Amino acid sequence: MNMEFDLARIKYQERTYDRGSIRISEDIGEAEIFYKKKSLFSEKTISLVKFRYTPKTELRVQGRKITLNEAVMETEDEGTSKTIEDLIRKPYHDAVKLVEQKLHEMEAPIRSYLVLRAKTLDLLANFKTKPREVTLQLSSMDPSEIVDPVEHIFKTCSDRLAQALGEMRAEMGRSSGMVGVETVQKLYALIYAIGVVQNAIFRGDESSEGDALNFLSRAFSDAPFLPKDLVNLTLEDTTERLLDANFKAIKIVSMRGIF
Amino acid sequence: MPKCINGHEASWELICQKCGGVVNYEEASNELSVIPQVEVKSEELSILSVGFPTFGAEGAYECELLIGNDDEQSTKNLTLKRLDGGTWLDYHRSYSKKLATWLRCVGFNKAKYRVMIVDTTSLLSVLALLSPAIEKNTVIFATTADGGSSPMDQNTSYVSVEAAFKRGFSLIVATNSFVKNVACFVEEAGLIAGPRALGQIVAFQMGSIAWLSNTLERDSRFGIHTHSFSTLMAASNSVYKTMDDVFLIQRYQNSLGLQLDEVVTALLLASSQKDVQDDLSQAYYRHCKQFSNLLDAQCIFNEKSSRYGFFDLFFLYGLRESRLQASLRKGYEAVSSNVPMLKAGEIP
Numbered sequence: 001m002n003m004e005f006d007l008a009r010i011k012y013q014e015r016t017y018d019r020g021s022i023r024i025s026e027d028i029g030e031a032e033i034f035y036k037k038k039s040l041f042s043e044k045t046i047s048l049v050k051f052r053y054t055p056k057t058e059l060r061v062q063g064r065k066i067t068l069n070e071a072v073m074e075t076e077d078e079g080t081s082k083t084i085e086d087l088i089r090k091p092y093h094d095a096v097k098l099v100e101q102k103l104h105e106m107e108a109p110i111r112s113y114l115v116l117r118a119k120t121l122d123l124l125a126n127f128k129t130k131p132r133e134v135t136l137q138l139s140s141m142d143p144s145e146i147v148d149p150v151e152h153i154f155k156t157c158s159d160r161l162a163q164a165l166g167e168m169r170a171e172m173g174r175s176s177g178m179v180g181v182e183t184v185q186k187l188y189a190l191i192y193a194i195g196v197v198q199n200a201i202f203r204g205d206e207s208s209e210g211d212a213l214n215f216l217s218r219a220f221s222d223a224p225f226l227p228k229d230l231v232n233l234t235l236e237d238t239t240e241r242l243l244d245a246n247f248k249a250i251k252i253v254s255m256r257g258i259f
Numbered sequence: 260m261p262k263c264i265n266g267h268e269a270s271w272e273l274i275c276q277k278c279g280g281v282v283n284y285e286e287a288s289n290e291l292s293v294i295p296q297v298e299v300k301s302e303e304l305s306i307l308s309v310g311f312p313t314f315g316a317e318g319a320y321e322c323e324l325l326i327g328n329d330d331e332q333s334t335k336n337l338t339l340k341r342l343d344g345g346t347w348l349d350y351h352r353s354y355s356k357k358l359a360t361w362l363r364c365v366g367f368n369k370a371k372y373r374v375m376i377v378d379t380t381s382l383l384s385v386l387a388l389l390s391p392a393i394e395k396n397t398v399i400f401a402t403t404a405d406g407g408s409s410p411m412d413q414n415t416s417y418v419s420v421e422a423a424f425k426r427g428f429s430l431i432v433a434t435n436s437f438v439k440n441v442a443c444f445v446e447e448a449g450l451i452a453g454p455r456a457l458g459q460i461v462a463f464q465m466g467s468i469a470w471l472s473n474t475l476e477r478d479s480r481f482g483i484h485t486h487s488f489s490t491l492m493a494a495s496n497s498v499y500k501t502m503d504d505v506f507l508i509q510r511y512q513n514s515l516g517l518q519l520d521e522v523v524t525a526l527l528l529a530s531s532q533k534d535v536q537d538d539l540s541q542a543y544y545r546h547c548k549q550f551s552n553l554l555d556a557q558c559i560f561n562e563k564s565s566r567y568g569f570f571d572l573f574f575l576y577g578l579r580e581s582r583l584q585a586s587l588r589k590g591y592e593a594v595s596s597n598v599p600m601l602k603a604g605e606i607p
Contacts, residue, residue, distance in 0.1 A: 117291065124297045131299045132334035135364040140332075149364045150299065157294055165292055172285075188284035189273060192261065195291035202295060215271040 009074040055092035061085045102178040109168040116164045118235040120157045121202045220249040261287035301369035309387045310378025314458030337361045347385040347415045362392035372468045373397040379419035380412040388422045405434040413590025421603040429475040431486045433514035443492035460490045467528045470559045478577045485581040487515035493569040502542035522550040524577030527558035531570030
């Protein structure tokens with residue numbers, strides 16, 4: 001659909017035109033600016049510039065004044081300027097929505113994998129101190145005959161984690177084209193760092209925990225976590241907190257980076 | 260350790276400091292799929308009681324197999340729902356898998372030494388002795404029916420003993436009437452009798468479980484699978500005139516009734532002050548001379564302090580031929596001739 005709006009003034013490449021118009025073709029994402037050339041007997045509409053607009057197109061609107069790439073235009077009223085802005089910004093808004101949706105879709109399997117990993121490590125920590133309780137608890141959930149409970153626990157945990165990891169990787173692969181390779185790399189960095197924090201807490205390795213938390217705060221979050229902030233939390237809660245804080249930061253950075 | 264796309268190790272950076280390449284955290288995250296190994300330490304000794312209460316052996320893992328109104332399991336006991344009119348065969352058929360899974364879950368076999376104390380007249384005894392989760396080199400203390408027991412008890416007891424031998428277990432045996440009458444004096448605790456006294460006797464041997472286990476394993480290789488015992492707890496020189504008197508009395512306090520010519524191996528586990536060890540040892544070897552078919556005799560001393568100079572003795576006798584089954588056969592056949600399903604041949 002084509003839409004055309006009158007312009008009161010156009011400034012383009014150091015020249016100023018008193019009257020003109022802008023035609024926006026939404027279907028193909030194209031904008032064309034015209035100026036009116038008056039002669040003695042007639043008035044001609046001449047194309048000044050034509051370009052495709054994308055989510056990356058530079059657009060600034062201040063009252064009636066619109067700056068679009070190198071062209072500066074003035075409309076008859078602020079309402080017209082707003083309408084033009086909305087039309088040109090639409091691909092940007094659509095893309096933002098799509099990327100947000102994709103990031104949201106990626107967050108679920110990432111969270112699911114890391115939380116399952118935290119629960120698994122919590123279970124193993126519990127297993128270290130109360131092996132009989134844990135194996136009995138698991139056996140009551142699993143009707144199959146258990147030959148070696150320790151092996152059974154490790155196999156069950158490994159299988160579940162491998163499945164969650166597979167699902168997460170598949171979703172990351174599906175969405176990478178939409179959110180960009182850089183964002184996917186950052187997400188993997190986040191996953192790795194949280195995984196290292198989990199391992200460090202499980203092993204009581206404060207040095208590794210500190211390194212990984214430091215990386216998270218440098219790379220993603222403006223509100224860094226210190227090991228002491230996580231002292232009284234379960235591994236599951238720690239994982240949730242780290243995910244919440246850093247995923248939000250990745251979303252913001254990703255939007256900035258992509259557009 | 261994460262590496263950049265050019266292979267440089269680059270931990271905790273998004274961009275490699277050496278070459279400016281992107282750090283590949285996707286590959287590094289494969290490390291996370293490895294679950295940390297957990298080492299579980301087990302007690303050195305685990306004890307399963309069947310038909311007896313646990314007796315609180317220090318440092319050991321103790322568990323109990325019970326019959327109750329509902330199925331219940333905890334780390335300390337497995338309660339199996341009572342089967343109305345059930346026999347040993349019904350319990351074995353119904354709960355074999357459940358018991359094996361439970362024993363594996365509680366890690367009964369993880370202990371270096373394993374002991375089962377079983378009343379072979381218990382409906383659960385065949386089930387326990389046939390459980391594949393009880394390994395062969397488990398020390399079995401078995402109490403059995405005797406001539407005065409009911410035919411049903413004799414049948415269950417007979418089948419249990421057969422099951423134990425079929426599994427290759429070596430048994431340390433006492434009759435139920437011996438258990439009923441056994442009594443011992445425990446320093447600082449006083450006189451205890453009956454099953455509690457048996458618990459005390461077993462607890463005493465747990466201090467020398469390695470020797471006990473080793474002796475039973477060796478005897479098993481000699482084809483000796485039945486052992487009887489006698490004990491003397493908190494004995495004192497002031498009660499017995501000579502050390503020889505101590506051993507003489509043991510002849511009449513044997514858990515199966517002692518016949519001198521059937522003894523082929525002998526073991527004395529003694530706990531005493533050091534100054535009486537020589538006297539005890541000499542008297543023990545004099546005592547062993549009366550066993551005409553003896554192949555080996557050993558005595559193991561553990562030093563203990565005693566305010567009154569008391570000493571504890573446990574005599575274990577390996578028997579060449581088992582009179583056990585013969586003593587139970589009458590009652591066993593009385594039942595199995597009427598109910599063919601309850602023949603020892605029915606055990607898988």
